[in-house]
Amino acid sequence: MSTSAIQGPGILFVRSRISPSANDILPEPTFLAWYDNEHIPEVVSTSGIDSAFRFVDIHKSSSSGDEQNPKPFLACYPMNDLAFTLGDEFKKIGFKSSALPGSGVIYDLADMDVSYLGIVGKTPSRREGERRGPKYVISSGIRPEKQPAEEQVTAFFKQVYNPRTITQISTLEKSPQYMRTLRFKLLYARTNAQSRALKGLPTTDEPHPEPSIWMAMHEFVDVPDEGFLKALDDDVDKAAEEGGWGETEVETLVWKLDRVHGNGKFFE
Known part of the structure:
Protein backbone atom coordinates (compact mmCIF):
# COMPACT_ATOMS: atom_id res chain seq x y z
CA MET A 1 0.00 0.00 0.00
CA SER A 2 1.70 3.18 -1.22
CA THR A 3 1.26 6.74 0.01
CA SER A 4 1.42 7.87 -3.64
CA ALA A 5 -2.34 7.19 -3.85
CA ILE A 6 -3.07 9.79 -1.17
CA GLN A 7 -4.46 12.71 -3.14
CA GLY A 8 -7.69 14.42 -4.10
CA PRO A 9 -10.77 15.19 -1.99
CA GLY A 10 -11.74 12.75 0.72
CA ILE A 11 -11.70 12.10 4.46
CA LEU A 12 -9.47 10.78 7.17
CA PHE A 13 -11.64 8.10 8.76
CA VAL A 14 -10.11 7.48 12.20
CA ARG A 15 -11.47 4.67 14.36
CA SER A 16 -10.13 4.25 17.87
CA ARG A 17 -10.46 2.62 21.24
CA ILE A 18 -8.80 2.90 24.62
CA SER A 19 -6.14 0.19 24.66
CA PRO A 20 -7.09 -2.68 27.00
CA SER A 21 -3.72 -2.21 28.71
CA ALA A 22 -4.64 1.44 29.47
CA ASN A 23 -8.19 0.86 30.70
CA ASP A 24 -7.20 1.29 34.33
CA ILE A 25 -5.40 4.61 33.80
CA LEU A 26 -7.31 6.31 30.96
CA PRO A 27 -10.99 6.98 31.72
CA GLU A 28 -13.23 7.53 28.70
CA PRO A 29 -14.06 11.17 29.69
CA THR A 30 -10.33 11.97 29.76
CA PHE A 31 -9.81 10.36 26.37
CA LEU A 32 -12.70 12.30 24.80
CA ALA A 33 -11.65 15.54 26.52
CA TRP A 34 -8.21 15.19 24.92
CA TYR A 35 -9.91 14.67 21.55
CA ASP A 36 -12.29 17.63 21.88
CA ASN A 37 -10.15 20.14 23.75
CA GLU A 38 -6.69 19.50 22.32
CA HIS A 39 -6.33 17.18 19.37
CA ILE A 40 -9.20 18.08 17.06
CA PRO A 41 -8.88 21.86 17.63
CA GLU A 42 -5.21 21.58 16.63
CA VAL A 43 -6.12 19.55 13.53
CA VAL A 44 -8.82 21.98 12.31
CA SER A 45 -6.49 24.95 12.86
CA THR A 46 -4.18 23.70 10.10
CA SER A 47 -4.33 25.08 6.58
CA GLY A 48 -5.60 21.83 5.05
CA ILE A 49 -8.39 20.76 7.43
CA ASP A 50 -11.17 23.05 8.66
CA SER A 51 -13.91 20.67 9.84
CA ALA A 52 -14.14 17.55 11.99
CA PHE A 53 -16.92 15.28 13.17
CA ARG A 54 -16.62 12.94 16.14
CA PHE A 55 -19.00 9.97 16.41
CA VAL A 56 -19.62 7.12 18.87
CA ASP A 57 -21.03 3.70 18.01
CA ILE A 58 -24.61 3.65 19.31
CA HIS A 59 -24.09 0.06 20.45
CA LYS A 60 -20.80 0.71 22.28
CA SER A 61 -20.49 -1.61 25.24
CA SER A 62 -16.91 -0.80 26.22
CA SER A 63 -14.32 1.93 25.66
CA SER A 64 -12.02 -0.84 24.44
CA GLY A 65 -14.50 -2.13 21.90
CA ASP A 66 -16.19 -5.48 21.52
CA GLU A 67 -16.68 -8.21 18.95
CA GLN A 68 -19.23 -6.21 16.98
CA ASN A 69 -17.06 -3.13 16.79
CA PRO A 70 -13.48 -3.36 18.13
CA LYS A 71 -12.99 0.41 17.76
CA PRO A 72 -16.19 2.23 18.80
CA PHE A 73 -15.00 5.83 18.46
CA LEU A 74 -14.87 7.55 15.07
CA ALA A 75 -13.48 10.89 13.93
CA CYS A 76 -13.92 12.12 10.35
CA TYR A 77 -11.90 14.92 8.79
CA PRO A 78 -13.11 16.05 5.35
CA MET A 79 -10.38 17.53 3.15
CA ASN A 80 -10.14 19.17 -0.25
CA ASP A 81 -6.89 17.34 -0.89
CA LEU A 82 -5.72 14.37 1.15
CA ALA A 83 -2.16 15.04 -0.07
CA PHE A 84 -2.02 17.67 2.69
CA THR A 85 -1.42 14.78 5.11
CA LEU A 86 1.93 14.09 3.45
CA GLY A 87 3.34 17.52 4.31
CA ASP A 88 5.26 18.80 7.31
CA GLU A 89 2.38 20.84 8.72
CA PHE A 90 0.24 17.75 9.17
CA LYS A 91 3.11 15.64 10.49
CA LYS A 92 3.78 18.26 13.22
CA ILE A 93 0.35 17.76 14.80
CA GLY A 94 0.96 16.80 18.43
CA PHE A 95 0.67 13.29 19.85
CA LYS A 96 1.62 13.93 23.49
CA SER A 97 -0.33 15.77 26.18
CA SER A 98 0.01 16.57 29.87
CA ALA A 99 -3.73 15.89 30.13
CA LEU A 100 -3.11 12.22 29.37
CA PRO A 101 -1.79 9.76 31.99
CA GLY A 102 1.42 7.76 31.90
CA SER A 103 3.75 8.77 29.08
CA GLY A 104 1.14 11.16 27.74
CA VAL A 105 1.69 9.69 24.26
CA ILE A 106 -1.70 8.89 22.76
CA TYR A 107 -0.35 5.88 20.84
CA ASP A 108 0.68 4.31 24.17
CA LEU A 109 -2.88 4.65 25.47
CA ALA A 110 -5.22 4.23 22.51
CA ASP A 111 -5.32 2.11 19.37
CA MET A 112 -6.13 4.06 16.22
CA ASP A 113 -6.80 2.84 12.70
CA VAL A 114 -6.64 5.55 10.05
CA SER A 115 -8.19 5.10 6.60
CA TYR A 116 -7.57 7.62 3.83
CA LEU A 117 -10.80 7.55 1.84
CA GLY A 118 -11.14 9.32 -1.49
CA ILE A 119 -14.66 10.50 -2.26
CA VAL A 120 -16.11 9.00 -5.44
CA GLY A 121 -19.67 10.29 -5.33
CA LYS A 122 -22.66 11.49 -3.34
CA THR A 123 -26.41 11.56 -3.70
CA PRO A 124 -28.47 14.77 -3.51
CA SER A 125 -29.69 15.56 -0.02
CA ARG A 126 -33.37 14.85 0.60
CA ARG A 127 -33.37 17.74 3.10
CA GLU A 128 -31.40 20.33 1.18
CA GLY A 129 -33.03 23.29 2.91
CA GLU A 130 -32.05 22.13 6.38
CA ARG A 131 -28.48 20.89 5.93
CA ARG A 132 -26.89 20.93 9.37
CA GLY A 133 -24.95 17.71 9.09
CA PRO A 134 -26.10 14.22 10.01
CA LYS A 135 -27.04 13.27 13.56
CA TYR A 136 -26.54 9.60 12.74
CA VAL A 137 -24.53 7.75 10.13
CA ILE A 138 -24.58 4.17 8.93
CA SER A 139 -21.14 3.22 7.64
CA SER A 140 -21.40 0.38 5.13
CA GLY A 141 -17.99 -1.03 4.25
CA ILE A 142 -17.14 -3.88 1.91
CA ARG A 143 -13.93 -5.71 1.07
CA PRO A 144 -14.48 -8.08 -1.89
CA GLU A 145 -12.15 -11.04 -2.39
CA LYS A 146 -12.04 -10.32 -6.14
CA GLN A 147 -11.89 -6.64 -6.88
CA PRO A 148 -14.83 -5.55 -9.05
CA ALA A 149 -14.57 -2.67 -11.49
CA GLU A 150 -15.18 0.70 -9.87
CA GLU A 151 -18.22 1.37 -12.02
CA GLN A 152 -19.77 -1.91 -10.83
CA VAL A 153 -19.42 -0.93 -7.18
CA THR A 154 -20.65 2.59 -7.89
CA ALA A 155 -23.70 1.18 -9.65
CA PHE A 156 -24.40 -1.05 -6.66
CA PHE A 157 -24.26 1.81 -4.18
CA LYS A 158 -26.56 3.78 -6.47
CA GLN A 159 -29.82 2.52 -7.96
CA VAL A 160 -28.84 1.03 -11.28
CA TYR A 161 -26.87 -2.07 -10.27
CA ASN A 162 -29.60 -4.51 -11.30
CA PRO A 163 -33.28 -3.69 -11.76
CA ARG A 164 -34.20 -6.94 -10.02
CA THR A 165 -32.03 -6.25 -6.99
CA ILE A 166 -32.81 -3.90 -4.11
CA THR A 167 -29.74 -1.69 -3.96
CA GLN A 168 -28.44 0.26 -1.01
CA ILE A 169 -29.95 3.63 -1.91
CA SER A 170 -33.35 2.29 -2.85
CA THR A 171 -33.43 0.42 0.45
CA LEU A 172 -32.53 3.53 2.44
CA GLU A 173 -34.97 5.81 0.67
CA LYS A 174 -37.79 3.95 2.39
CA SER A 175 -36.84 5.74 5.62
CA HIS A 208 -0.78 -2.54 7.35
CA PRO A 209 -4.45 -3.01 8.23
CA GLU A 210 -6.99 -4.34 5.76
CA PRO A 211 -10.11 -2.21 6.25
CA SER A 212 -13.04 -1.94 3.86
CA ILE A 213 -11.96 -1.02 0.32
CA TRP A 214 -15.29 0.61 -0.47
CA MET A 215 -17.24 2.66 2.05
CA ALA A 216 -20.65 4.30 1.96
CA MET A 217 -21.71 6.73 4.68
CA HIS A 218 -25.49 6.97 4.85
CA GLU A 219 -26.65 10.09 6.71
CA PHE A 220 -29.78 10.24 8.86
CA VAL A 221 -31.50 13.02 10.84
CA ASP A 222 -32.59 10.53 13.51
CA VAL A 223 -31.58 7.07 14.64
CA PRO A 224 -32.11 4.64 11.75
CA ASP A 225 -34.23 1.55 12.10
CA GLU A 226 -32.18 -1.51 13.03
CA GLY A 227 -33.86 -3.40 10.21
CA PHE A 228 -31.85 -1.41 7.71
CA LEU A 229 -28.60 -3.01 8.86
CA LYS A 230 -29.63 -6.51 7.87
CA ALA A 231 -31.19 -5.21 4.65
CA LEU A 232 -27.93 -3.48 3.70
CA ASP A 233 -25.88 -6.59 4.46
CA ASP A 234 -28.29 -8.69 2.39
CA ASP A 235 -27.91 -6.25 -0.50
CA VAL A 236 -24.13 -6.73 -0.43
CA ASP A 237 -24.50 -10.52 -0.40
CA LYS A 238 -26.73 -10.35 -3.49
CA ALA A 239 -24.40 -7.97 -5.31
CA ALA A 240 -21.34 -10.11 -4.49
CA GLU A 241 -23.04 -13.24 -5.77
CA GLU A 242 -24.36 -11.63 -8.96
CA GLY A 243 -21.14 -9.72 -9.62
CA GLY A 244 -18.72 -12.58 -8.95
CA TRP A 245 -16.91 -10.71 -6.18
CA GLY A 246 -16.03 -13.86 -4.27
CA GLU A 247 -16.13 -13.93 -0.50
CA THR A 248 -16.88 -10.37 0.56
CA GLU A 249 -16.28 -8.97 4.03
CA VAL A 250 -19.04 -6.62 5.16
CA GLU A 251 -19.07 -4.19 8.08
CA THR A 252 -22.22 -2.19 8.80
CA LEU A 253 -22.24 0.09 11.85
CA VAL A 254 -24.40 2.89 13.24
CA TRP A 255 -22.72 6.00 14.63
CA LYS A 256 -24.18 8.90 16.60
CA LEU A 257 -22.69 12.35 16.12
CA ASP A 258 -21.14 13.45 19.42
CA ARG A 259 -19.31 16.67 18.52
CA VAL A 260 -18.74 18.98 15.54
CA HIS A 261 -15.58 21.07 15.24
CA GLY A 262 -14.52 23.89 12.94
CA ASN A 263 -16.72 24.93 10.02
CA GLY A 264 -18.83 21.80 10.23
CA LYS A 265 -18.88 21.28 6.46
CA PHE A 266 -19.04 17.75 5.11
CA PHE A 267 -18.96 17.88 1.30
CA GLU A 268 -21.92 20.26 1.11
Whole structure:
Protein backbone atom coordinates (compact mmCIF):
# COMPACT_ATOMS: atom_id res chain seq x y z
CA MET A 1 0.00 0.00 0.00
CA SER A 2 1.70 3.18 -1.22
CA THR A 3 1.26 6.74 0.01
CA SER A 4 1.42 7.87 -3.64
CA ALA A 5 -2.34 7.19 -3.85
CA ILE A 6 -3.07 9.79 -1.17
CA GLN A 7 -4.46 12.71 -3.14
CA GLY A 8 -7.69 14.42 -4.10
CA PRO A 9 -10.77 15.19 -1.99
CA GLY A 10 -11.74 12.75 0.72
CA ILE A 11 -11.70 12.10 4.46
CA LEU A 12 -9.47 10.78 7.17
CA PHE A 13 -11.64 8.10 8.76
CA VAL A 14 -10.11 7.48 12.20
CA ARG A 15 -11.47 4.67 14.36
CA SER A 16 -10.13 4.25 17.87
CA ARG A 17 -10.46 2.62 21.24
CA ILE A 18 -8.80 2.90 24.62
CA SER A 19 -6.14 0.19 24.66
CA PRO A 20 -7.09 -2.68 27.00
CA SER A 21 -3.72 -2.21 28.71
CA ALA A 22 -4.64 1.44 29.47
CA ASN A 23 -8.19 0.86 30.70
CA ASP A 24 -7.20 1.29 34.33
CA ILE A 25 -5.40 4.61 33.80
CA LEU A 26 -7.31 6.31 30.96
CA PRO A 27 -10.99 6.98 31.72
CA GLU A 28 -13.23 7.53 28.70
CA PRO A 29 -14.06 11.17 29.69
CA THR A 30 -10.33 11.97 29.76
CA PHE A 31 -9.81 10.36 26.37
CA LEU A 32 -12.70 12.30 24.80
CA ALA A 33 -11.65 15.54 26.52
CA TRP A 34 -8.21 15.19 24.92
CA TYR A 35 -9.91 14.67 21.55
CA ASP A 36 -12.29 17.63 21.88
CA ASN A 37 -10.15 20.14 23.75
CA GLU A 38 -6.69 19.50 22.32
CA HIS A 39 -6.33 17.18 19.37
CA ILE A 40 -9.20 18.08 17.06
CA PRO A 41 -8.88 21.86 17.63
CA GLU A 42 -5.21 21.58 16.63
CA VAL A 43 -6.12 19.55 13.53
CA VAL A 44 -8.82 21.98 12.31
CA SER A 45 -6.49 24.95 12.86
CA THR A 46 -4.18 23.70 10.10
CA SER A 47 -4.33 25.08 6.58
CA GLY A 48 -5.60 21.83 5.05
CA ILE A 49 -8.39 20.76 7.43
CA ASP A 50 -11.17 23.05 8.66
CA SER A 51 -13.91 20.67 9.84
CA ALA A 52 -14.14 17.55 11.99
CA PHE A 53 -16.92 15.28 13.17
CA ARG A 54 -16.62 12.94 16.14
CA PHE A 55 -19.00 9.97 16.41
CA VAL A 56 -19.62 7.12 18.87
CA ASP A 57 -21.03 3.70 18.01
CA ILE A 58 -24.61 3.65 19.31
CA HIS A 59 -24.09 0.06 20.45
CA LYS A 60 -20.80 0.71 22.28
CA SER A 61 -20.49 -1.61 25.24
CA SER A 62 -16.91 -0.80 26.22
CA SER A 63 -14.32 1.93 25.66
CA SER A 64 -12.02 -0.84 24.44
CA GLY A 65 -14.50 -2.13 21.90
CA ASP A 66 -16.19 -5.48 21.52
CA GLU A 67 -16.68 -8.21 18.95
CA GLN A 68 -19.23 -6.21 16.98
CA ASN A 69 -17.06 -3.13 16.79
CA PRO A 70 -13.48 -3.36 18.13
CA LYS A 71 -12.99 0.41 17.76
CA PRO A 72 -16.19 2.23 18.80
CA PHE A 73 -15.00 5.83 18.46
CA LEU A 74 -14.87 7.55 15.07
CA ALA A 75 -13.48 10.89 13.93
CA CYS A 76 -13.92 12.12 10.35
CA TYR A 77 -11.90 14.92 8.79
CA PRO A 78 -13.11 16.05 5.35
CA MET A 79 -10.38 17.53 3.15
CA ASN A 80 -10.14 19.17 -0.25
CA ASP A 81 -6.89 17.34 -0.89
CA LEU A 82 -5.72 14.37 1.15
CA ALA A 83 -2.16 15.04 -0.07
CA PHE A 84 -2.02 17.67 2.69
CA THR A 85 -1.42 14.78 5.11
CA LEU A 86 1.93 14.09 3.45
CA GLY A 87 3.34 17.52 4.31
CA ASP A 88 5.26 18.80 7.31
CA GLU A 89 2.38 20.84 8.72
CA PHE A 90 0.24 17.75 9.17
CA LYS A 91 3.11 15.64 10.49
CA LYS A 92 3.78 18.26 13.22
CA ILE A 93 0.35 17.76 14.80
CA GLY A 94 0.96 16.80 18.43
CA PHE A 95 0.67 13.29 19.85
CA LYS A 96 1.62 13.93 23.49
CA SER A 97 -0.33 15.77 26.18
CA SER A 98 0.01 16.57 29.87
CA ALA A 99 -3.73 15.89 30.13
CA LEU A 100 -3.11 12.22 29.37
CA PRO A 101 -1.79 9.76 31.99
CA GLY A 102 1.42 7.76 31.90
CA SER A 103 3.75 8.77 29.08
CA GLY A 104 1.14 11.16 27.74
CA VAL A 105 1.69 9.69 24.26
CA ILE A 106 -1.70 8.89 22.76
CA TYR A 107 -0.35 5.88 20.84
CA ASP A 108 0.68 4.31 24.17
CA LEU A 109 -2.88 4.65 25.47
CA ALA A 110 -5.22 4.23 22.51
CA ASP A 111 -5.32 2.11 19.37
CA MET A 112 -6.13 4.06 16.22
CA ASP A 113 -6.80 2.84 12.70
CA VAL A 114 -6.64 5.55 10.05
CA SER A 115 -8.19 5.10 6.60
CA TYR A 116 -7.57 7.62 3.83
CA LEU A 117 -10.80 7.55 1.84
CA GLY A 118 -11.14 9.32 -1.49
CA ILE A 119 -14.66 10.50 -2.26
CA VAL A 120 -16.11 9.00 -5.44
CA GLY A 121 -19.67 10.29 -5.33
CA LYS A 122 -22.66 11.49 -3.34
CA THR A 123 -26.41 11.56 -3.70
CA PRO A 124 -28.47 14.77 -3.51
CA SER A 125 -29.69 15.56 -0.02
CA ARG A 126 -33.37 14.85 0.60
CA ARG A 127 -33.37 17.74 3.10
CA GLU A 128 -31.40 20.33 1.18
CA GLY A 129 -33.03 23.29 2.91
CA GLU A 130 -32.05 22.13 6.38
CA ARG A 131 -28.48 20.89 5.93
CA ARG A 132 -26.89 20.93 9.37
CA GLY A 133 -24.95 17.71 9.09
CA PRO A 134 -26.10 14.22 10.01
CA LYS A 135 -27.04 13.27 13.56
CA TYR A 136 -26.54 9.60 12.74
CA VAL A 137 -24.53 7.75 10.13
CA ILE A 138 -24.58 4.17 8.93
CA SER A 139 -21.14 3.22 7.64
CA SER A 140 -21.40 0.38 5.13
CA GLY A 141 -17.99 -1.03 4.25
CA ILE A 142 -17.14 -3.88 1.91
CA ARG A 143 -13.93 -5.71 1.07
CA PRO A 144 -14.48 -8.08 -1.89
CA GLU A 145 -12.15 -11.04 -2.39
CA LYS A 146 -12.04 -10.32 -6.14
CA GLN A 147 -11.89 -6.64 -6.88
CA PRO A 148 -14.83 -5.55 -9.05
CA ALA A 149 -14.57 -2.67 -11.49
CA GLU A 150 -15.18 0.70 -9.87
CA GLU A 151 -18.22 1.37 -12.02
CA GLN A 152 -19.77 -1.91 -10.83
CA VAL A 153 -19.42 -0.93 -7.18
CA THR A 154 -20.65 2.59 -7.89
CA ALA A 155 -23.70 1.18 -9.65
CA PHE A 156 -24.40 -1.05 -6.66
CA PHE A 157 -24.26 1.81 -4.18
CA LYS A 158 -26.56 3.78 -6.47
CA GLN A 159 -29.82 2.52 -7.96
CA VAL A 160 -28.84 1.03 -11.28
CA TYR A 161 -26.87 -2.07 -10.27
CA ASN A 162 -29.60 -4.51 -11.30
CA PRO A 163 -33.28 -3.69 -11.76
CA ARG A 164 -34.20 -6.94 -10.02
CA THR A 165 -32.03 -6.25 -6.99
CA ILE A 166 -32.81 -3.90 -4.11
CA THR A 167 -29.74 -1.69 -3.96
CA GLN A 168 -28.44 0.26 -1.01
CA ILE A 169 -29.95 3.63 -1.91
CA SER A 170 -33.35 2.29 -2.85
CA THR A 171 -33.43 0.42 0.45
CA LEU A 172 -32.53 3.53 2.44
CA GLU A 173 -34.97 5.81 0.67
CA LYS A 174 -37.79 3.95 2.39
CA SER A 175 -36.84 5.74 5.62
CA PRO A 176 -38.16 9.30 6.18
CA GLN A 177 -35.07 9.92 8.32
CA TYR A 178 -32.61 9.24 5.49
CA MET A 179 -30.74 12.28 4.13
CA ARG A 180 -28.08 11.27 1.60
CA THR A 181 -25.15 8.94 0.91
CA LEU A 182 -21.46 9.67 0.39
CA ARG A 183 -19.31 7.02 -1.31
CA PHE A 184 -15.59 6.51 -0.79
CA LYS A 185 -12.72 4.31 -1.94
CA LEU A 186 -9.78 3.32 0.26
CA LEU A 187 -6.50 4.92 -0.80
CA TYR A 188 -4.26 4.08 2.16
CA ALA A 189 -4.49 2.83 5.74
CA ARG A 190 -2.33 2.78 8.85
CA THR A 191 -2.45 1.46 12.41
CA ASN A 192 -0.62 2.63 15.53
CA ALA A 193 2.61 1.11 14.23
CA GLN A 194 2.64 3.21 11.06
CA SER A 195 1.38 6.26 12.99
CA ARG A 196 4.25 5.96 15.44
CA ALA A 197 6.71 5.77 12.55
CA LEU A 198 5.10 8.88 11.03
CA LYS A 199 5.79 10.74 14.29
CA GLY A 200 9.34 9.39 14.64
CA LEU A 201 8.48 7.19 17.63
CA PRO A 202 9.80 3.67 18.28
CA THR A 203 7.52 1.24 16.52
CA THR A 204 7.00 -2.38 15.56
CA ASP A 205 6.97 -4.20 12.25
CA GLU A 206 3.18 -4.44 12.21
CA PRO A 207 1.51 -5.14 8.86
CA HIS A 208 -0.78 -2.54 7.35
CA PRO A 209 -4.45 -3.01 8.23
CA GLU A 210 -6.99 -4.34 5.76
CA PRO A 211 -10.11 -2.21 6.25
CA SER A 212 -13.04 -1.94 3.86
CA ILE A 213 -11.96 -1.02 0.32
CA TRP A 214 -15.29 0.61 -0.47
CA MET A 215 -17.24 2.66 2.05
CA ALA A 216 -20.65 4.30 1.96
CA MET A 217 -21.71 6.73 4.68
CA HIS A 218 -25.49 6.97 4.85
CA GLU A 219 -26.65 10.09 6.71
CA PHE A 220 -29.78 10.24 8.86
CA VAL A 221 -31.50 13.02 10.84
CA ASP A 222 -32.59 10.53 13.51
CA VAL A 223 -31.58 7.07 14.64
CA PRO A 224 -32.11 4.64 11.75
CA ASP A 225 -34.23 1.55 12.10
CA GLU A 226 -32.18 -1.51 13.03
CA GLY A 227 -33.86 -3.40 10.21
CA PHE A 228 -31.85 -1.41 7.71
CA LEU A 229 -28.60 -3.01 8.86
CA LYS A 230 -29.63 -6.51 7.87
CA ALA A 231 -31.19 -5.21 4.65
CA LEU A 232 -27.93 -3.48 3.70
CA ASP A 233 -25.88 -6.59 4.46
CA ASP A 234 -28.29 -8.69 2.39
CA ASP A 235 -27.91 -6.25 -0.50
CA VAL A 236 -24.13 -6.73 -0.43
CA ASP A 237 -24.50 -10.52 -0.40
CA LYS A 238 -26.73 -10.35 -3.49
CA ALA A 239 -24.40 -7.97 -5.31
CA ALA A 240 -21.34 -10.11 -4.49
CA GLU A 241 -23.04 -13.24 -5.77
CA GLU A 242 -24.36 -11.63 -8.96
CA GLY A 243 -21.14 -9.72 -9.62
CA GLY A 244 -18.72 -12.58 -8.95
CA TRP A 245 -16.91 -10.71 -6.18
CA GLY A 246 -16.03 -13.86 -4.27
CA GLU A 247 -16.13 -13.93 -0.50
CA THR A 248 -16.88 -10.37 0.56
CA GLU A 249 -16.28 -8.97 4.03
CA VAL A 250 -19.04 -6.62 5.16
CA GLU A 251 -19.07 -4.19 8.08
CA THR A 252 -22.22 -2.19 8.80
CA LEU A 253 -22.24 0.09 11.85
CA VAL A 254 -24.40 2.89 13.24
CA TRP A 255 -22.72 6.00 14.63
CA LYS A 256 -24.18 8.90 16.60
CA LEU A 257 -22.69 12.35 16.12
CA ASP A 258 -21.14 13.45 19.42
CA ARG A 259 -19.31 16.67 18.52
CA VAL A 260 -18.74 18.98 15.54
CA HIS A 261 -15.58 21.07 15.24
CA GLY A 262 -14.52 23.89 12.94
CA ASN A 263 -16.72 24.93 10.02
CA GLY A 264 -18.83 21.80 10.23
CA LYS A 265 -18.88 21.28 6.46
CA PHE A 266 -19.04 17.75 5.11
CA PHE A 267 -18.96 17.88 1.30
CA GLU A 268 -21.92 20.26 1.11
